[in-house]
Amino acid sequence: MSDLGLLVEQARPLPEPRRIDPGLTTGDKAFKFLAAAGASSVLVILGLVALFLLVDATPALKTAGFKFLTTFEWNPDGTPAAFGIAAVMYGTTMIAIIGLIVALPIAVGSALFVNEYAPARLGRPLVALLDLLAAVPSLIYGMWGLYYLQPHLNGSSKWLTDHLGFIPFFHTTRPVFGSSMFVAGIVVGLMVLPIVASVTREVLSQAPRAVCEAALALGSSRWGMIRSVILPCGRSGIVGAAMLGLGRALGETIAIALILSFNFRPQTEILAPGGGSVAGLIANNFGEAGEGQRHALVAAGLALFIITLIVNTVARLIVNKTSKGKME
């Protein structure tokens, strides 16, 4: 040890190494917290909607029990009170289906037109106008449907029942048309058309361009390419778009409340006056509702909330999956 004296010089104490602080600054912590709080407001609001509707609906749900889902009657103030959403839920579904039958083919056609056929000069204004259609308030659709479309559809309704009356839906025993699920369904179809069209446009534009080019290079016509590449790639996306439209159609209120004349039985005749809608029922009856009726209407609203939430979430998941996964 001693012969190495030179080498074992006392080592100088090292300076303190710089302290590594991976933590955020106070400002960033506050910022993160604020943003997270804002984002969780969405969660909180949805939770509160479910909570308050459930609390206010409980008396009605207790009275009606499980029959709430199966009763074709709406008499919450009667003795004994008998009410259920079966009839209005049936009407809501019928109107939404008629709406989709109107909206879906036009939406897919317009998506193909804008994506594949129209020059950008024509396509872009078309998309802008379609978005403008989405901005028209529900009330104005309702007023237009009631005063303009309904009289204009009387002839078509008569023709349908005269010539296609053997189909149960088009059959009617009364020569009265209008205020029907048919008119309401067409108006709702026009209302959901913009969203179905824009989502369809988006998912159909995801088809791999190289495969489209390959189809054309193999001598396919434009329609051949659409049928063999674009539509198969976008099939689940179109389903998602239709479901999104369905979710919107189920919740439509004012237009249906204005057009439809309500009854509470499962009416198959879509051309004759009558039908029902959950949202329309609430809008029509809420103003004059007493205590019992109000609880029943809130229960109906809760059911509508749950159904639209499920339909919308599933639809979004399908659409997001289609848009993200690049299909090969």
Next chain:
Amino acid sequence: VSIATLPAPALPQPRKVRQSPQELLGRSLAILAAVAVAMAVIFAVTPLSGGLGWAICTYAGFVAADAFDNSRSHGKVVAKDRVATVLVCTAGLCTIVPLILIVFYVVKQGLGGVTGAFFTETLESVGPADPASVGGAKHAIIGTFEQVGLATLLATPLGLLTAIHLTESRGRLARVTRVLVDAMSGIPSIVAGLFIFTMFVLKFDQGFSGLAAAMALAVLMLPTVARTAEEVIKLVPDGLRESSLALGAPQWKTVTKIVLPAARSGLVTATVLGVSRIAGETAPLLMTSFGSDGVNTNPLHGAQSSLPLFAFQRVRAALPTQIARGWAGALVLIVLVLSLFTIARAVAARGRKGP
């Protein structure tokens, strides 16, 4: 010698000369005219009638005849392509027909009712027998501006914070929030109204008020603002964020001084789109602001009217004079909503082109 007299090898069939687009269009127009005339003759001699029926039959006949013509000259594949082209183009152009019909009809019905009195008078002293020119929607216009303004104040900060959270941080909360924002954008407007009614009007015992309406509208506006703002914030190049962070700026400064200013015009668009989404909502107002015939400038207390509610209640009153007032309200409303929407689009387009 023999080589020269060999028979020439048979040429392959030359490719068929396609018609030019002009020729094709001319031919199609000729077919269309022929079918239209034929249908007119058929409609004249048979019991078939009606302009709409004639148009539909002509269209169907044209598609069939055009397909037949093309399949004869170009084969089945081309004919199918033609049919698809005609149908797709029809669908594409069909989408703008409803907008045109609606706007024209509302203008036609409402223009007579939009007078000076419509903006300066209320319905307070209007009896059922008064003509449509008496009374106006001053109270409703005031209500609309107050309610929409309050809703914007409530929804915009929350929507922007949500969008910032969605774009600037990763993690489970962001993933869940994205799904929930989508779910929330599908809430039926009447459910939003029921929610505010049960919570604010009943449970907190506040009664009907403009504020209650604004809260219901804010519930509907929040997802629109959040989604649109998220889209535009995403468009800010990552390079800007990275340079700011590399220069030592903390994240909050990066977001407030770099990201948000860069997305400014897009954020304006998001807000205005949200406003145009809620300005015409009627259903939630039925159970939150309830409507009144006189001016109520205090949005915090008492029933208040607004344009959509005014129009809805006039139409429901089912008297010709009241319906005329309703149409005037609808016209003012549609002009308001569509111009807001157009402004939002114009701002967005200018933002894309750069300052």
